Amino acid sequence: MLREELPKIITDKVPGPKAAEILKRRDAAVPKALCGTTYPVVIERGSGAVLEDADGNHFLDFIGGVGVLNIGYSNEEVIEAVKAQSEKYFHTIFNIVTHPGYVELAEKLNRLMPVRGAHPKTYFANSGAECDENAIKVARAFTKRPNIICFSGAFHGRTSLTMALTAKKSYSRGMGPFPAGIYRAEYPNLYRAPKGYSEEEAIAYYIDAFKNILIEATPVSDVAAVLMEPIEGEGGFVPAPIGYVKEIRKICDENGILLIADEVQCGNCRTGRFYASEYWKDAGCAPDIITTAKSLGAGLPISAITADEKIMDAVTPGTVGGTFCGNPLSCAAACKTLEIYERDDYAGKAALIGKKIMQFYKELLATYDVVGDVRGLGAMAGIEFVKDRRTKEPYPEFVRSMIAKAVQKGLLIENAGTYDNVIRFLAPLCITDNQLKAGFGIFEDCIRETLKELR
Numbered sequence: 001m002l003r004e005e006l007p008k009i010i011t012d013k014v015p016g017p018k019a020a021e022i023l024k025r026r027d028a029a030v031p032k033a034l035c036g037t038t039y040p041v042v043i044e045r046g047s048g049a050v051l052e053d054a055d056g057n058h059f060l061d062f063i064g065g066v067g068v069l070n071i072g073y074s075n076e077e078v079i080e081a082v083k084a085q086s087e088k089y090f091h092t093i094f095n096i097v098t099h100p101g102y103v104e105l106a107e108k109l110n111r112l113m114p115v116r117g118a119h120p121k122t123y124f125a126n127s128g129a130e131c132d133e134n135a136i137k138v139a140r141a142f143t144k145r146p147n148i149i150c151f152s153g154a155f156h157g158r159t160s161l162t163m164a165l166t167a168k169k170s171y172s173r174g175m176g177p178f179p180a181g182i183y184r185a186e187y188p189n190l191y192r193a194p195k196g197y198s199e200e201e202a203i204a205y206y207i208d209a210f211k212n213i214l215i216e217a218t219p220v221s222d223v224a225a226v227l228m229e230p231i232e233g234e235g236g237f238v239p240a241p242i243g244y245v246k247e248i249r250k251i252c253d254e255n256g257i258l259l260i261a262d263e264v265q266c267g268n269c270r271t272g273r274f275y276a277s278e279y280w281k282d283a284g285c286a287p288d289i290i291t292t293a294k295s296l297g298a299g300l301p302i303s304a305i306t307a308d309e310k311i312m313d314a315v316t317p318g319t320v321g322g323t324f325c326g327n328p329l330s331c332a333a334a335c336k337t338l339e340i341y342e343r344d345d346y347a348g349k350a351a352l353i354g355k356k357i358m359q360f361y362k363e364l365l366a367t368y369d370v371v372g373d374v375r376g377l378g379a380m381a382g383i384e385f386v387k388d389r390r391t392k393e394p395y396p397e398f399v400r401s402m403i404a405k406a407v408q409k410g411l412l413i414e415n416a417g418t419y420d421n422v423i424r425f426l427a428p429l430c431i432t433d434n435q436l437k438a439g440f441g442i443f444e445d446c447i448r449e450t451l452k453e454l455r
């Protein structure tokens with residue numbers, strides 16, 4: 001069964017001849033901006049954490065569609081749910097014809113999302129960028145204020161507004177002008193805090209920096225919301241310390257500002273809780289609005305925005321929604337996916353996998369001085385590579401070389417981080433122990449070979 005398979009490359013190199021032929025057609029038919037050269041991989045079928053390519057090679061996937069495949073490729077129950085829905089109807093536009101799947105999914109998320117308030121409400125969009133844009137619309141409608149504070153290292157998407165919110169400028173080069181009213185605070189990155197600072201000192205430093213934004217960049221009375229990832233994804237898998245979030249929550253409460261948690265990448269059981277904001281809620285700093293997407297629909301496009309009715313019902317009719325938002329096939333997939341996450345305790349699986357990966361990463365940290373830091377939350381784990389542990393100079397060439405080597409050995413890994421020097425772990429949570437071990441073996445081989453090559 002493909003789902004149990006270990007990585008296996010049967011062609012002389014990747015891509016094999018069939019994949020190479022499709023990649024050639026891709027390069028002729030698709031804009032260059034979407035045709036990287038890092039992953040010469042063409043899928044034939046996928047199951048669990050494994051995909052088979054056009055030439056019969058088996059790849060173990062530690063990327064999982066960048067956090068979309070927490071449930072794995074081709075979950076049979078999700079396939080059946082989508083099939084059953086497809087035989088009834090594909091589409092209704094929700095503001096004209098209500099479909100029960102939309103209502104059922106909203107009810108489920110209202111129960112699961114750890115937002116503040118007694119009566120949460122949810123509506124849907126199609127992508128991560130769209131749900132983040134919508135959260136901002138909701139915050140502006142409720143507070144009647146224009147400005148948003150986001151963070152260094154943040155990624156929120158590629159629409160005009162979300163490019164403005166996204167920190168790294170390689171995602172928005174040449175695409176301006178961008179919407180106004182966006183201000184950026186420093187994300188509380190403990191590894192890259194000023195030298196010698198303890199966690200407590202670093203948090204105090206980052207809070208001071210945040211308060212300065214309210215003095216020097218925007219009047220506090222103009223701020224509608226603070227938008228934050230509980231653990232930054234593209235920014236390098238950096239968890240926000242709870243002590244920092246508590247202080248931000250306090251500042252928000254004192255000033256009538258909403259706190260939005262972007263759980264597009266970290267939501268849906270990845271961090272060892274159903275939503276990472278549960279950690280915030282436990283500490284008394286639950287967000288007002290949560291957005292999620294990616295692994296919500298097991299690969300079908302759907303995203304969600306959840307907030308208490310007091311906030312949600314401030315939105316003027318006509319200003320939110322869209323033709324495909326809350327599509328019946330996506331809702332059917334998401335309802336079944338959430339049911340499986342709960343029934344089979346995917347959050348528990350993530351916590352367990354997280355322990356194993358962190359133990360492995362810590363061994364790497366103890367063995368190889370190119371490893372600067374290891375960190376994460378549950379099964380959302382990152383390992384940061386540096387040229388020098390003292391200066392912490394990023395080592396993106398090392399990561400690039402590892403990724404290329406891993407593909408040739410049948411393991412898919414991806415970079416992250418402002419400096420492209422972090423490798424992220426987002427494998428499907430149904431990965432088997434044997435697969436995890438095999439992946440770790442390849443990962444370490446790639447470190448050893450890259451050390452020989454670059455040092």
Ligand SMILES: Cc1ncc(COP(=O)(O)O)c(C=O)c1O
Nearest residue numbers: 127128129155156157233264265
């Ligand atoms: C935290 C976060 N927010 C928003 C987005 C944008 O999602 P999408 O690519 O579906 O628009 C991403 C995508 O990686 C993300 O990681």
